[in-house]
Amino acid sequence: MTLPTSWTSPPPLPDDRFRNEALERQAVLTKPPGSLGRLEEVAVELAGQQGSGRPSVDQVHIAIFAGDHGVCAEGISAFPQEVTGQMIANFAHGGAAISVMARHLDATLEVINLGTVTPVPDLQGVNQLQIAPGTANLAVEPAMTPHQVSAALQAGDDVAERAAAAGAQLFIGGDMGIGNTTTAAALACALLDASASDLAGPGTGLDAQGVSHKAEVIGRALTRHGDNRDPLAVLGSLGGLEIAALTGAILGCAARRIPVLVDGFIVSVAALVAVRQQPVARQWLHFSHRSGEPGHNRVLAAMEAQPLLDLGMRLGEGSGAAVALPLLRSACALHNDMASFAGAGVSNKEA
Numbered sequence: 001m002t003l004p005t006s007w008t009s010p011p012p013l014p015d016d017r018f019r020n021e022a023l024e025r026q027a028v029l030t031k032p033p034g035s036l037g038r039l040e041e042v043a044v045e046l047a048g049q050q051g052s053g054r055p056s057v058d059q060v061h062i063a064i065f066a067g068d069h070g071v072c073a074e075g076i077s078a079f080p081q082e083v084t085g086q087m088i089a090n091f092a093h094g095g096a097a098i099s100v101m102a103r104h105l106d107a108t109l110e111v112i113n114l115g116t117v118t119p120v121p122d123l124q125g126v127n128q129l130q131i132a133p134g135t136a137n138l139a140v141e142p143a144m145t146p147h148q149v150s151a152a153l154q155a156g157d158d159v160a161e162r163a164a165a166a167g168a169q170l171f172i173g174g175d176m177g178i179g180n181t182t183t184a185a186a187l188a189c190a191l192l193d194a195s196a197s198d199l200a201g202p203g204t205g206l207d208a209q210g211v212s213h214k215a216e217v218i219g220r221a222l223t224r225h226g227d228n229r230d231p232l233a234v235l236g237s238l239g240g241l242e243i244a245a246l247t248g249a250i251l252g253c254a255a256r257r258i259p260v261l262v263d264g265f266i267v268s269v270a271a272l273v274a275v276r277q278q279p280v281a282r283q284w285l286h287f288s289h290r291s292g293e294p295g296h297n298r299v300l301a302a303m304e305a306q307p308l309l310d311l312g313m314r315l316g317e318g319s320g321a322a323v324a325l326p327l328l329r330s331a332c333a334l335h336n337d338m339a340s341f342a343g344a345g346v347s348n349k350e351a
């Protein structure tokens with residue numbers, strides 16, 4: 001399998017000097033130490049990641065990765081497969097949740113169609129790659145060929161390259177793919193040695209009977225796959241085109257020193273594949289929200305991730321990350337612009 005050239009060595013580490021300086025600055029700002037809670041940690045991590053004394057997430061690059069899933073043949077989603085292609089058009093026309101949020105946040109938005117079952121017309125802002133007309137049915141055969149995995153990883157890395165060239169200070173990846181909660185759950189089961197019933201959830205809205213059928217389909221896929229735990233082998237066997245591209249984008253951002261704000265269940269599973277492939281990539285990740293999809297908890301725990309928000313969102317598209325972005329902006333503004341005890345003439349804590 002050919003891997004993106006940005007992966008020839010492990011990702012760099014964030015810059016400890018800027019991280020430590022940011023910690024020292026937090027200690028002298030006019031507030032009791034720690035009183036801004038997680039916002040302090042966010043600013044300190046961003047300072048180290050950006051190698052800057054004034055962290056900023058004004059310039060944000062959002063990319064939505066879309067693809068179809070052969071496992072839909074097993075009846076595992078509440079929605080029909082053609083919605084994937086229809087939603088790509090909705091992203092381009094500005095009517096999807098992430099389209100609204102990208103405008104609201106003044107972020108760049110691009111859409112990458114990795115491969116749909118129904119053809120999608122040429123649309124402005126949509127990069128049509130069509131690596132395959134969706135994946136194969138992972139319950140009966142490997143979802144992707146090694147060539148397809150390579151092409152999808154490279155597509156993600158290309159997005160990271162574009163984000164870097166545009167001067168992005170933060171990257172948000174989103175997903176769109178009917179059936180991809182089955183795919184993501186299967187991937188997570190294989191990587192975490194979890195059982196299908198632990199990680200199968202309602203996705204777009206299955207009832208309890210639908211969820212138990214979905215767990216049975218995932219169980220069949222896991223039996224077929226066997227016990228190979230190599231992250232890219234698992235990705236090829238049980239993954240999706242958009243999930244592979246997200247993995248490529250996350251590792252591509254880490255390689256280029258761009259912090260990533262991780263969205264919900266599907267993007268977190270792509271991040272898990274990335275972290276299993278290159279553990280240092282974890283140091284470039286911020287976690288935005290806890291999805292309503294129940295399997296998300298296990299995936300977050302495996303990366304020791306504490307998401308910022310828990311709003312019961314389960315949309316995908318990068319929407320949870322977009323909703324959390326203002327928290328990162330607040331963290332930066334407070335870190336950069338608050339007065340120090342000495343500067344404001346405020347007495348510090350008693351020694």
Ligand SMILES: O=C(O)c1ccc[n+]([C@@H]2O[C@H](COP(=O)([O-])O)[C@@H](O)[C@H]2O)c1
Binds near residue numbers: 078079176179182263
């Ligand atoms: O990211 C999440 O947390 C999430 C949770 C549930 C559903 N989704 C979205 O819903 C679609 C997949 O759901 P399903 O039921 O078709 O597997 C896909 O387009 C995802 O973006 C996303």
Ligand SMILES: Cc1cc2nc[nH]c2cc1C
Binds near residue numbers: 177
């Ligand atoms: C309408 C719709 C929008 C979505 N956005 C992400 N996943 C989705 C699934 C559906 C069904």
